[in-house]
Amino acid sequence: MNEQNVLLEAFNKAPVKLAGHGNRDIAVLTEALSEVEGSLASDMYGAGRVIGEFEAEMAAVLGKESAVFFPSGTMAQQIALRIWCDRKGSRQVAYHPLCHLEIHEQDGLKELHHLEPLLLADPNRLITLEDVKQMGAGTACLLLELPQREIGGQLPEYAELEAISAYCREQGIMLHLDGARLFEVLPYYGKTAAEVCELFDSVYISFYKGIGGIAGAILAGSRQFTEESKIWKRRHGGDLISLYPYILPAKYYYRQRIGRMAGYYEQAKELAALFNGCHKVSTLPEVPVSNMFHVHFAFSREQLAPVLIRVYEETGIGLTGRLKETGEASCSYELSIGDLYSGVSRPVLEETFRLLDARLREI
């Protein structure tokens, strides 16, 4: 077993975890179904009460005319960009170099839709209004991800977002929101989902990030846009006869957790401060703007893993099972606060971080 597997095993063994909502096991689904009548009819290829009511509810939450449930965000977002490109008769879209479509989708956007992405900004910073102003006029659509996950979940200030939106409207560039973690940033912005979405022409949200459902996504916009998206959903093979196994948990966990986002955000700030108090540890962002952040260690994985394992064993608290190498003597991991965090008492937390700090100073 290599060092990384040993770390993962020690993490899995730790009785208490700080991040997330808990294991992704079958009970997540059975709990969501426990109060649903067995006689409730399945959706049928996008039609029926189960899907229609949830789509209508989400359209209202997002302040859009219409919404469509998709099995995945990968599918929903490629389709959104394709629709805007077809409408403008252009193949160019613009997004961040670490956009999900660029690094996690096996180039589906290029291979299936033949769209040509323009990468805005440096990978390690947010897209600014200045970047946007330097796009060519041929760009059909700009995709913004709020928060920008791969750089720790950073956010532009709201005024900058408004300015980007105003500029795009002026230039006839469609603005699409990758809102996989939209609900998670609302407490920082102090805005409703509808207020943020008003700045965008189309919006995607996910149900298995902060909401903690099984899978699935909503794509919202004008009715004309969503009707077109349904045709592409069929083409992609996403218009399943039954999507209710994802819709019912999405609805259940949305109700359960939408009111907890402000708490997760406060807890993320608290936890980040504890990390930043440790020797050669820093978080990105330093002060989180949502429930997520990245933890950076100025140690190699080989140096760090044994220390983490010892802390897990001594405290019973698991921090992470994986470390990403970011340099010769540095590594990091991503965390998102969920329901588990509130199960850890403040004294236990403080003792854990006191110990972590002490052990890191011994390296």
Place this chain on the structure above:
Amino acid sequence: MNEQNVLLEAFNKAPVKLAGHGNRDIAVLTEALSEVEGSLASDMYGAGRVIGEFEAEMAAVLGKESAVFFPSGTMAQQIALRIWCDRKGSRQVAYHPLCHLEIHEQDGLKELHHLEPLLLADPNRLITLEDVKQMGAGTACLLLELPQREIGGQLPEYAELEAISAYCREQGIMLHLDGARLFEVLPYYGKTAAEVCELFDSVYISFYKGIGGIAGAILAGSRQFTEESKIWKRRHGGDLISLYPYILPAKYYYRQRIGRMAGYYEQAKELAALFNGCHKVSTLPEVPVSNMFHVHFAFSREQLAPVLIRVYEETGIGLTGRLKETGEASCSYELSIGDLYSGVSRPVLEETFRLLDARLREI
């Protein structure tokens, strides 16, 4: 309410239905999950025990090196054809004019993959060896659907199938099986799934036809083929973080129903004979070769619907909620025998068809 809605309502009200496995409601999922441990871990983006074990089981059943679970057959089959075309450096595939890809997928194959289908045979008959021999050498792949659903679920004789397979191998044309209803035809052929699949280079099977699961499909072939299919699955947005809500029911209902296919087939022949004994009613095929067939009426929908409604009310037996217009004075519907049929006694069946015949003669 129009005539068609009245028919559907009368059908829904009928306490007994002859076809199918019963309502597609939430209980179908909860039953399948009822004996699964809540602590069983979700699959994660195509990895993990839940998906891996089922894929291995299905690969063995189909006699192929490897198998991949997909959310839909639409996705799986487009991808199969794309892989074969890329390998041959050709854009041409061949299939029946009423192939699922041609009539039910909003042209995904053309719009996403830019493949060019060659339509073999007349719409109202099966593809023959002669048709296959007339394809150009540039055809990368031939898709055969067993049974050919849109013409009542007809099948080529097994010797013809073997001859087509041999010809394709000789010519270097890949042969793909649309086996959405493969298990349903095995009793007629008297073959195992692996024996039939041996004639094909790639195979798709579905879990919500005769098996009666929620959704989902398996694509099987060589390991090189399935590994490539996983890349395309990601590109299509089908590589969901969790597919277990479809996999667990697929496994559950496969075990429950795979042994019943021969019974469904015998019952389909029995029921078709009853239809064929009625005035101006015929089935296609006349003698079914699987659990499915089409029922054709030499009456207009407007003439027929009131008669059917009266029979449903008088007998409590519902035949269909929908009729497809096939001409000025003809209509039809499709049926597939499932678990419900064995709940109807022979005397009740005979009385129903005696009454149907009598009422049809009164038109």
